[in-house]
Amino acid sequence: MIAIETNDLKKAYGKMAVLKGISLQIKKGEIFGFLGRNGAGKSTFINILTGIANQSSGSFSILGAEAHRSETKKKIGVMPDYSTFYEHMSAVDHLRFFSDLSGNPASKERCIEVLKSVGLNDHVRKKTKKYSFGMKKKLGIAQAIIHDPELLFLDEPTSGLDAESVIHIQKLISSLQEQGKTIFMTSHNLDEVEKICTRVAIMREGLIIKCGTMDELKSFYRSTMIVKMKHSPIPPSERETLKKWLKGAGTDLIMKDQSLSITVSSEKKIAEIIRALNQSKVDVYGVHVEEPSLQDIFMEA
Numbered sequence: 349m350i351a352i353e354t355n356d357l358k359k360a361y362g363k364m365a366v367l368k369g370i371s372l373q374i375k376k377g378e379i380f381g382f383l384g385r386n387g388a389g390k391s392t393f394i395n396i397l398t399g400i401a402n403q404s405s406g407s408f409s410i411l412g413a414e415a416h417r418s419e420t421k422k423k424i425g426v427m428p429d430y431s432t433f434y435e436h437m438s439a440v441d442h443l444r445f446f447s448d449l450s451g452n453p454a455s456k457e458r459c460i461e462v463l464k465s466v467g468l469n470d471h472v473r474k475k476t477k478k479y480s481f482g483m484k485k486k487l488g489i490a491q492a493i494i495h496d497p498e499l500l501f502l503d504e505p506t507s508g509l510d511a512e513s514v515i516h517i518q519k520l521i522s523s524l525q526e527q528g529k530t531i532f533m534t535s536h537n538l539d540e541v542e543k544i545c546t547r548v549a550i551m552r553e554g555l556i557i558k559c560g561t562m563d564e565l566k567s568f569y570r571s572t573m574i575v576k577m578k579h580s581p582i583p584p585s586e587r588e589t590l591k592k593w594l595k596g597a598g599t600d601l602i603m604k605d606q607s608l609s610i611t612v613s614s615e616k617k618i619a620e621i622i623r624a625l626n627q628s629k630v631d632v633y634g635v636h637v638e639e640p641s642l643q644d645i646f647m648e649a
């Protein structure tokens with residue numbers, strides 16, 4: 349079942365093309381990570397999908413329905429990149445008032461339960477004007493999930509939060525997925541995206557330039573890998589011959605007494621290197637292969 353589908357979605361502000369044709373399909377139950385440098389167009393994309401802005405051309409559907417129908421809106425939750433709150437109200441009153449206004453009234457108990465789930469246990473009765481930046485961020489997430497939506501749009505849900513809160517919110521996002529929700533999130537925290545997202549799209553200058561699971565993205569970039577080996581001492585008589593052979597097998601060779609590091613272009617080469625070492629009477633104790641991280645992929649994309 350498809351949660352979000354966009355077809356050649358474009359957006360221009362005056363002469364500036366911000367989205368240049370985005371076509372995406374996001375399945376129900378995914379945590380979809382949307383990455384891109386500052387100004388790439390991520391928030392604009394979310395704003396269009398959530399009805400805050402209109403597209404210039406192209407179409408999209410949300411939860412199988414044409415976008416912006418009121419029934420569909422009730423099934424989505426949004427945490428925009430910049431949330432505003434009723435400052436004179438306590439967090440719990442703010443959530444109740446907001447849920448009444450949005451046509452999904454929530455009980456006081458439900459509001460308190462949701463505030464606790466985002467880690468605001470001790471601040472449910474505090475006025476939102478006294479909230480710190482991080483507390484407001486959590487309140488924004490609470491506001492997005494108060495009506496138990498099927499689909500959540502989270503624009504940088506953990507930016508500006510302390511390390512403990514980041515982990516708390518990441519766990520909350522994963523638990524929402526376990527409950528069957530679909531999450532579309534933007535983030536500049538690549539470790540976070542790698543950790544919790546089921547699929548990732550990388551956007552650059554209004555276009556999606558890479559999209560797939562982490563394994564798919566990594567296999568695309570798995571053309572080179574850094575191999576590190578620990579081994580027994582190399583007999584002095586074998587050292588030069590072995591060094592010459594290794595230089596032909598890969599690049600960036602670093603040879604130490606009992607370890608080496610080399611960049612190779614295929615997994616087959618790793619087996620060949622182990623055989624060559626054994627033939628030179630060197631025992632291999634450990635092999636570590638460094639795969640590209642999301643950061644490597646992001647930087648190269």
Ligand SMILES: Nc1ncnc2c1ncn2[C@@H]1O[C@H](COP(=O)(O)OP(=O)(O)OP(=O)(O)O)[C@@H](O)[C@H]1O
Nearest residue numbers: 361364366384385386387388389390391392393429
């Ligand atoms: N209302 C607007 N009017 C004119 N230009 C806008 C408007 N909103 C966004 N833009 C421009 O559109 C481009 C994309 O902005 P957007 O906020 O979507 O990027 P982003 O990928 O979310 O960036 P960031 O990571 O910094 O949040 C930017 O060049 C921005 O200046």
